[in-house]
Amino acid sequence: MPNYRRRYGEGGTFAFTVCLADRRQTTLTDNIGIMREAYRATCRDAPFRTLAICVLPNHLHAVWTLPEGDADYSRRWRSFKLRVTHAIGRRVWQPRYWEHTIRDGGDLANHVNYVHYNPVKHGHAENMDDWPHSSWHRWKRSNAWSPPPEDMPL
Structure with a gap:
């Protein structure tokens, strides 16, 4: 087994992929209400900012920014998954x-675009507008997303 180490950065921004144990299942979209409530409760208990999220049938992608002085994304994922x-x-x-x-x-x-395009990549939708379980719709409605400059520190 590899000696895996996570890199933590207090108040940093991170991209995540979280997968089902059995990737042949469609558990996540079949239980989208449970997913949403678990996500809200996790954010309520240990706040973080979601910059992008997309739930697919067998995995999800998210981009989070943690509060200053907080590097514990592992606790948040553990709580959500439980x-x-x-x-x-x-x-x-x-x-x-x-x-x-x-x-x-x-x-x-690049990561926000990847998250939003993922349903198209996997053949679940013809375009990003067709996939209902994505923050793409929020970005599109608010016109909030314009890529920051390449040299912008996070």
């Missing part, structure tokens, strides 16, 4: 998840 598991009543998740520390504005733009 809430979903308890609500569904069976093992749901792979034990680990993938994370990436966002380095600058260009990296942030």
Whole structure:
């Protein structure tokens, strides 16, 4: 087993991929109400800012910014995954998840775009507007997303 180390940055911005234990299942979109409530409760208990999120049938992607002085995204993911598991009543998740520390504005733009385009990439939708479980709709409505400058520190 590899010696895996996570990189933590207090108040940093991170991109995540969290997957089902059985990638053939469609548990996440089949239980979208449970997913949403677990996510809200997790954010309420340990606040963070969601810059982008997309829930697909068997995995999800998210980009978070943590509060200054807080580097504990692991606790948040553990809490979220436990809430979903308890609500569904069976093992749901792979034990680990993938994370990436966002380095600058260009990296942030690339990851937000990746998150929003993922349903199209996987053939779940013809375009981003067609996938209902994505923050793309919020960005589009508010016209809030314009990529920050490449050299913008986060």
